[in-house]
Amino acid sequence: MFHFKLALDSLRKNKESYLPFLLAGGVAVALNFLVQLLIYSSGVRHLEIAADIVRLLLILGQVIIALLSLVITIYTYSFLKKGKEKEFGLYSILGMKKSDLIKISLIQQLLSFSITIVTGLVSGFVFAKLMILLLVKMVGGQTFGLELSSPAIWTTVAFFLVVFLLLTIIDVFAVAKTKPIDLMRAKQKGASAPKNRWLFFLCGAIALIWGYTLSLTVSSPLQAVNQFFLAVLLVAVATYLLFIAASTLILKSLQKNDRYYYQSKHFITVSNMLFRMKQNAVGLASIALLTTMTLVVTVTTASMFFGKADLVSKMFPRDVTVSVSNNALSKKQVEDLVAKAGLTISKEYSQTTTEPIRMALNDSQKLVPTEFANQQNERNVQFMSLADYRALTGAKVQLTSNQVLAYTRNGKALNQSSVSFAGQKYTIKKNLTSIKGMPAATADTTPAYVFVLPTEADLHSVTKLLFKADSNPMQTSYYFNVAGSDKQQERLYEVLQDKESDNVTFQLRFMTQKVMSALYGGFFFIGILFSIAFILATGLMIYYKQISEGKADRAQFEILQKVGMSEHEIKKTIRSQIIWLFGLPIAVSLIHLSFAMPMINKLLLAFSVPLTDAVYIVMATTILLMVLIYFIIYKITSHTYFRQVTGFN
Amino acid sequence: MPLLTVDHLKKEYKSKRSSQKVLALKDVDFQVEEGEFIAIMGESGSGKSTLLNCIATLDKPTAGHILLKDADLSQLKDKDLAAFRRDHLGFVFQNFNLLDTLTVQDNIYLPLVLAKNTKGKEKKLLTLAQQLGIADLLHKYPYELSGGQQQRVAIGRALITKPELLLCDEPTGALDSKNAEDILKLFSDCHENGQTILMVTHSSLSASHAGRVLFIKDGTVFHQLYRGDKSDQEMLVAINDAMTNLLGGQA
Known part of the structure; x- marks a missing residue:
């Protein structure tokens, strides 16, 4: 009981950093649950001929989302961890044993696990149902069967149990390995300058080229079906590695360019980005992958929908x-x-x-x-x-x-x-x-x-x-x-x-x-559901990222203000930093998409869907819509961030 | 004409919770001539930091004027303040306030970059670095340095723009006595090179390096002490005497 009280107390005290973490966790659970619900839904089962490809795409989506959830959860947890370690250091100095600390950590994990699971499951289900209502109204046709299925719930719960277990293990390691005084100082330790990682860069480049080549050289629809998963996995891994390695390489080379670097508008941005890149890279890569996923799903489903409409008229x-x-x-x-x-x-x-x-x-x-x-x-x-x-x-x-x-x-x-x-x-x-x-x-x-x-x-x-x-x-x-x-x-x-x-x-x-719109309407519906969920999750993630980093950046901007950086210049610096954060993932996802097109094209042909002009219109609309949504999030984010780091309004 | 004129300065704070006003500076009046090294002494809460913030344009006085040469700081527009700070003032803080994301070299360049005045920066840096004894630390990061080294870098950053007035807020507060002594020696050297320095401190040892010491209590200049031809040691004794006698033995 004593441990429970301490654990709860710590949660309450660190509310500010815990809430965003729980929010991110909840969104991750909701996303996973949504996909699980779809996989087991009668709506997908009743798609008849297209059911197999939908299943394939959904399972693929599940793998990617699971991977992303893991990364996002660990990433957001790392912000929390520092504050928590400091607290543990204090407890330890006050005379608590390591086993007590681990007990507290376990209780905390259990608490946050229950909170995220419950909110995630409920909000995921409610979101899905609401979207169905909305989309059935929009697209027309019969309702899409989606019911609360126990395998969907259990798979989601089991997956997040593993994720939180992993977080606990990270905690246990941190507690077991370090001395109290180190735990106390955890928060003050400055990140060290990132080093060039040529190995990461090399592996990333190879994976990227391999993945792109698979897509560009795919010759038959059958081959596309077989290799799609491998290509996606390669590109996903490459994205992470390259964001980590290439970002540092590029920024370091920018730093070497005196005329570029020693300008007030680049100076702080470049050196700041370089330092935060270790964390930024993982976040940005995740965002880029989410964005790519959104585009691919939209293009595929839109092709199905419009391809068939086109086919009917022909x-x-x-x-x-x-x-x-x-x-x-x-x-x-x-x-x-x-x-x-x-x-x-x-x-x-x-x-x-x-x-x-x-x-x-x-x-x-x-x-x-x-x-x-x-x-x-x-x-x-x-x-x-x-x-x-x-x-x-x-x-x-x-x-x-x-x-x-x-x-x-x-x-x-x-x-x-x-x-x-x-x-x-x-x-x-x-x-x-x-x-x-x-x-x-x-x-x-x-x-x-x-x-x-x-x-x-x-x-x-x-x-x-x-x-x-x-x-x-x-x-x-x-x-x-x-x-x-x-x-x-x-x-x-x-x-x-x-x-x-x-x-x-x-x-x-x-x-x-009539038959086709029932069939492909359902398919299109899944695509839209997916895209909206992805776009929202991505937006939340960027927002979260900026806000959690804003806290850390505050001291820095205070110094800059004292040394003579004007409000206007600070605004400009912040703007260019945030533009990078928003622009880079979108740019990367567009490149990914263009390289993926040949494979998507073949994949669709495997299910007798031609790529029509309408698809490109949908694609452009999706991109525009995404940019618009991101722009709104960007505006909110930069406003909040600016207030956070400067204290001005 | 004095370099800095503080003319009947008054500063009130309104606390957020109550309507009651807190008087930080009642009536401060003094002048600083070019080339002077002045220490402002006072207990915590005496208003010395508020005074420094007002001179540094980080805070606005409620009444009275501060003139740097003939520019009235209270007349400056908000958007010009930052530019004014970096063009005319140099800052040294108690906790160094270096940017951890910049190398030593870039930390020192920072005011030049902000002022878009990077021409010939290498030469300026080289002279300063030798003077401050940090020539072999230029490519390190602040978190790799000791406190004393960090403060030297901070002084480098403050001096690279050749400011008319160097403002120091407890510059030795976070240092051990050996490093503190070295830093104070540096200030004395700068002073001998003609640099005007205004230092806020509550350490009589720090103040003993100054040419003139102003004592602040309850928001006014209570007393001032000129060095004359006293040595540092004699100055220290004089300061301590003044503190004991004038400030009621609180030191």
Whole structure:
């Protein structure tokens, strides 16, 4: 009881330094809990096809966040430790045994652990629920299933138990190793000038180059999935090492440059930064990683969301597509079905091609029908006659015999001048960039070719060789817009579903869009949730960092004032210091992001999502938003910091 | 014309909690001629630090004037104060107040850098460093030095701008007697080179190096003592006598 009282007393006395620590700890718990909740949520489970990549990203996020939490907690604790050690020194001089001190430390850790866990779990859950409410309103669609799950709670609690155990071990070491008089002096000990750390620099540089190279040289989506984690880990480690080593190297070289260094606006900033770099580096690297994480998550999820929207518009030149083979339905019958659903048709047209056939493109540019193509050379191929092509597009192209027009979707156009199929070699007269009226994308990501053959006879001979003999491979697709209510569109879906068979397939933009926005809306939601949590955590961290350092800087600015630094100059110095602190991580994260883009691109392709222009708009918006939020935090921070170090207003 | 004129200076403090005013300086009136070495003595709470802060422009008088040559310090605008301090005044503090993040050399350069007057700084530093006996410490950091060495660096920082007036606040307060003696010897040397020095202290030993000693009690100049042709030892005896007689035997 006596120990408990002392522990509580010390907490109360060091309130000023404990509160920010508890705050940072609480935020870390909340973040971890949030991710855990998502991993185990029914919302993610119900994402169906995308569930795996979401899981992968979430688990990756969890690893990074766990790492960051550990760093942040130990870092913020180090500020606290000095004051605490002094107190322990006093107790020790007053006659307490080391075992008593350790007991007190244990009780303190237990107290702060309980406080952070409870506040973190509660605020994490409340935050998640609130964000869901808000985002469901914004994005629309059904609610996102997120429930309080015990594995999520236990994992979070267990992780932070380990973290706090680590802090206790640090305490025990400090107590056990030192003499009381050293503990007393812990707070006064000035940090010594940092040394150049070439080894750190070298390792960091190697890790960075390795990580960047992995991203730049990734060749296939599959490889991207496999190497993404390694690349992220390498870059994360490199960021920490380089911030520690390179910052010192750069600042020292700036110090050597007389003309730069001996200017009032650089003098104090540079020497100050150099000294605080040991602590600053870890903090700044963490901030840079958080920022990068935010950007990557936003870009990935935005790509998913907008990529699909883009895909839908490419897949549907009109609201409805009905494809019919073997004259199973006439045009009139299709129109009747639409009328039955109570909808009116407009802008109708049709197109005639063969059904798609799966072929493999081998090394000698020969297309061979196949059932088992590998990922690299599989192609979906369709054929159409020149007459049908002209009827569809109104183009006045001529083809001589053995000449074809080629049109490629979902991939790079054929780059050779000729291609062989059905035992015949054809010269490619032109690689078409589009065929008017034909969808510019298909639902899957396999590259697809359409070849326009010169005559009906050519078409006939090709289909005879490639398709089964007993069926007519030609299919006619009807494209049209419909006007009517959502209910009527749903009716149309049911009506067409009744007619669906081997010979009749159909697609409705309305329904596809609905399914996709449910799917990718959930995904986008997770991304936004993540980004907001990250941005907030980062802001808090910068704020915390400045405030905790402000206390230490106060004496210094007092001296500077006495020696003749004006309020204006102090303001300027503080500003440039804080600008560095804010600007550097953002700059680094932008560089990281640009190097990560190739890999992200491939990663998205693995889940059949192309990178569209909309993504860059989202990216720019995110960056702007982030800068804006940071600017606000910067303003608040510099104001508070300035008041703290100078005592002016 | 005197270098420094303190003209009926009065300073009141309002305490934060109560409306009651505390009178720190009642009526202080004295002059300092160029080249003088003056010590201001008084007990804790006598107002000597307040006086120094007012002269140093760190604090504003309630009434009265302080003139440095013909510039009235109370007329200076807030934004010009810092520039005035670094151009005309040098400071030596009891606890040195060196910046731990700067090397000895950079600590001494600091006022020059702030004044954007770094031309020929190396030469100025070299002369000073030799004079102060810190030439081989220039690339060390303050926390690597002893108290006496730190105070030498602080004096270097105060003198590098060639200030018209060197203000010292208990410069030997944190030093042992050997180091204190060395530092006082340094002040005497500077004084002989023509430096005007105003030192606040409660140590009669420190004051015994000065050419004139002002005694402050209850916010006024109570008594002053001229060295004349006394040696340091005789001066010390005279100061101690004055303290015993005039200040009621509190020393």
